[in-house]
Amino acid sequence: MTRKMIIDTDTASDDAVAILMALQTPEIDVIGITIVAGNMPVAQASINARYTVELCGKQTPVYDGIDAPLTREIYRAYFFHGPDGMGNMNYPAPKLQPQPKHGVQALIDLIRENPGVELVTLGPLTNVAAAVVQAPDIVANVSRCVVMGGAACTVGNITPTAEYNIWCDPEAARIAFRSGLPIEMVGWETCRGEANLTEEEMRYCKEVINTPLSNFAIDCNASALSANRDWLGDPGLGLPDPVAMAIAIDPDVCTRKSKHYVEVECDGTYTRGMTVVDQLNVTPYDTANVEMWAPLVAKGEPHITVCWEIDAKRWKDMLYKLIGR
Numbered sequence: 001m002t003r004k005m006i007i008d009t010d011t012a013s014d015d016a017v018a019i020l021m022a023l024q025t026p027e028i029d030v031i032g033i034t035i036v037a038g039n040m041p042v043a044q045a046s047i048n049a050r051y052t053v054e055l056c057g058k059q060t061p062v063y064d065g066i067d068a069p070l071t072r073e074i075y076r077a078y079f080f081h082g083p084d085g086m087g088n089m090n091y092p093a094p095k096l097q098p099q100p101k102h103g104v105q106a107l108i109d110l111i112r113e114n115p116g117v118e119l120v121t122l123g124p125l126t127n128v129a130a131a132v133v134q135a136p137d138i139v140a141n142v143s144r145c146v147v148m149g150g151a152a153c154t155v156g157n158i159t160p161t162a163e164y165n166i167w168c169d170p171e172a173a174r175i176a177f178r179s180g181l182p183i184e185m186v187g188w189e190t191c192r193g194e195a196n197l198t199e200e201e202m203r204y205c206k207e208v209i210n211t212p213l214s215n216f217a218i219d220c221n222a223s224a225l226s227a228n229r230d231w232l233g234d235p236g237l238g239l240p241d242p243v244a245m246a247i248a249i250d251p252d253v254c255t256r257k258s259k260h261y262v263e264v265e266c267d268g269t270y271t272r273g274m275t276v277v278d279q280l281n282v283t284p285y286d287t288a289n290v291e292m293w294a295p296l297v298a299k300g301e302p303h304i305t306v307c308w309e310i311d312a313k314r315w316k317d318m319l320y321k322l323i324g325r
Contacts, residue, residue, distance in 0.1 A: 002029045004114050005248070006107065008065075009241075010038025010123030010165075011048040012077060012085035013221040017319075018122055018148075018245035019049060020213055023056040024322040025249050031117070032110045033062045034103035038123040038168050039077040040085040042067040045123075048085050050094035055216060059096065065103025065127040069169035077164060080227045087222035107131040111138040118144045119181075120248045122241045124165050125149070129172035132179040145181040148244035149173065150262070150275030152187045152306050157232060159273070163188045166264060167273030174264040177304060184305040185262060185275065186244040186254075194312045195243060196228070196236035201316065205323065214323040239319075246315040247307060253318070256309040259302040277306055 005028050009015045022028050033053070035046045046064050053060045068074050082088045099106065108131050111117055119142050121128060132139055149165040150173075156162040166173045177183060197205070197218075202225075205214045218237075225237045232238070246253045261278040265271045281302050 002027055003118060004029050004031050004116070005118045005120060006030070006032050006034065006110055008034045008036055008107070008119065008121045008123065008127050009045065009049060010036050010040060011045040011052070012039035012081035013087055013224050014239045014241040015039070015122045016048055016052045016086065016220055017217045017239060018241035019052045020056050020217070021242055021245045021249065021319065021322045022120070023053065023058050023060065024213070024325050028249065030060050031114060032106055033060055034107055034127050035062065035064045035098075036103065036123045036127045037067045037069065037074055038165065039081055041076070044085055046098050047094060050096040050098065051091050054094050054096050055212065061099045062096065063101055063103040063106035064098045066130060069124065069126055070129065070171045072169060072171070075168060080224055082223035086220040087224065089220055089222070103127050104130045104134065108135045108138055111141045115141045116143045117141060118146070118248065120146045120245060122148050122244065124169040125172040125176040126169045128181075129175035132181065133175060136179070139180045142181055144184060144248070146184045146186060146244055146248040147176075148186050148188075148241050150185050150187045151189055152185065152275065152277050152308065153279055154187070154189045156274070157188045159270070161271045162273030163275070166275055170264050170266045170273045173273070174266055177262055177264055180303070182305075184247065184257070184307060186240075186247055186307045187275070188240045190307055190310050191238040191240040191243045192234055195310060195315060196234050196238050197316070198236045202237060205320070209320060209324045211324055213325065217319075217323050242319060243310060243315055246318050247310070250314070250318060253310050253315050254307045255311050257305050257307045259305050261302050262304040262306065278302070
């Protein structure tokens, strides 16, 4: 049975790998890709997404969305992904052009027209927040909303407390997290440690699998590999967006998950963008803070599914299979 999916992305190198994973999965029909400000300006992120679509031999429509956070100044991730977002590989410009419809309107229309659609977000949640504010009815049509974002009770990758996608536009993330969307939060920490691609595994992708897609998946992440090692101190190549996509494609990649209240910190001097996970689910019973938590308490029970652990082998095996096609 075919599953319909929308991808919202600020396409840089790991987003591109996640996009190709979805496009290469036979049972997934990607009905639209919406572009948001984040790693790259929308124009460059759109180019990167459209190049990836063409590389997969598809004609998936791409819609350019909001090019700045709701209230904040933008902070790009050039330092991580390179100035073009793709490891300075100088890929040719795609022939596929963006659709004339704005990304936010595309989200609204596609979700309204496809009840049960799955939404996977790989960047800041600006487009999603704008869509649910303009059209709150769409929330009921989304069967899953897999969010690559946040850090669940652990260190962030842009500040000690926050992951980049949430930190970039925390106000949008707060709106999305409070909207009632069936969010599955896949924090950046799930791509660390044994989930990293090692030198041997990267060689396997290029020398043994050795397809255009397998070479692309490794080559476009050259800048990310250096940053992951030199700045974040991980042993190899961490791919947060592809890990989130692996969970979207196959929920069993996530081996431990649970539902919790999750708030997004917007005001803290040192904690901007922190995803505050009520790990013990005590908040609804804390009557002293009921006013602060009222939007969440009203929902009656923890509402965000937090992914705590993944099956690293299962995620990598999926990657190898999809880039080998």
